[in-house]
Amino acid sequence: MDINLFISQLGMSVLTPSVITLFAGISVDLSNDLNLPMDEFDCYVEQPDDGICFVFTDEAMFLGKDKQVLGSGPLYFSGIFLYAEGKDNYSQFRGVIPFGISFTDKHEELVSLMGVPTWQRMRNDGSVAADRWDNVAANQIHISYSANDGQVVLVSLQKPNFA
Numbered sequence: 001m002d003i004n005l006f007i008s009q010l011g012m013s014v015l016t017p018s019v020i021t022l023f024a025g026i027s028v029d030l031s032n033d034l035n036l037p038m039d040e041f042d043c044y045v046e047q048p049d050d051g052i053c054f055v056f057t058d059e060a061m062f063l064g065k066d067k068q069v070l071g072s073g074p075l076y077f078s079g080i081f082l083y084a085e086g087k088d089n090y091s092q093f094r095g096v097i098p099f100g101i102s103f104t105d106k107h108e109e110l111v112s113l114m115g116v117p118t119w120q121r122m123r124n125d126g127s128v129a130a131d132r133w134d135n136v137a138a139n140q141i142h143i144s145y146s147a148n149d150g151q152v153v154l155v156s157l158q159k160p161n162f163a
Helices: 003-007 017-024 107-114
Strands: 042-047 052-058 075-083 119-122 128-136 139-145 152-158
Touching: 003 075, 107 128, 107 139
Parallel strands: none
Antiparallel strands: 042 052, 052 075, 075 152, 119 128, 128 139, 139 152
16 A cells, blocks of 8 residues: 555545545545544544554534534545554554654654654653654654554654644
């Protein structure tokens, strides 16, 4: 799976023909496979055997339409989670992770690769739990690290909400 094709469609409505075609190529029918739970603004297409989860956000939330009722507009393709082996019972994503990121990377290596993160979460023991870079190719990248060995366990690629 070429994840860069999916990244190129982040921020697009699920009604966009290129988004529909892209997901159809991995046997996901966006008109039938998406179900926004009541009073929620995100829904997911999970593919644990492939180590990936796709996030879709309600139009009102994604575009910041304060007066629009949740669930009344289309969903927007807003994010991608790429999993390391065993994280949240997912198999490891086997494709190429964008921006030179690897599941064997640790915080220090990613700072060398991507610069100082915009945001960081520390554990009680002083180790880094997560980093976020806010504008990498117009996307937000959030990395979670293993408490055991400090390696990447989750890569989240998101198109920031316009709200």
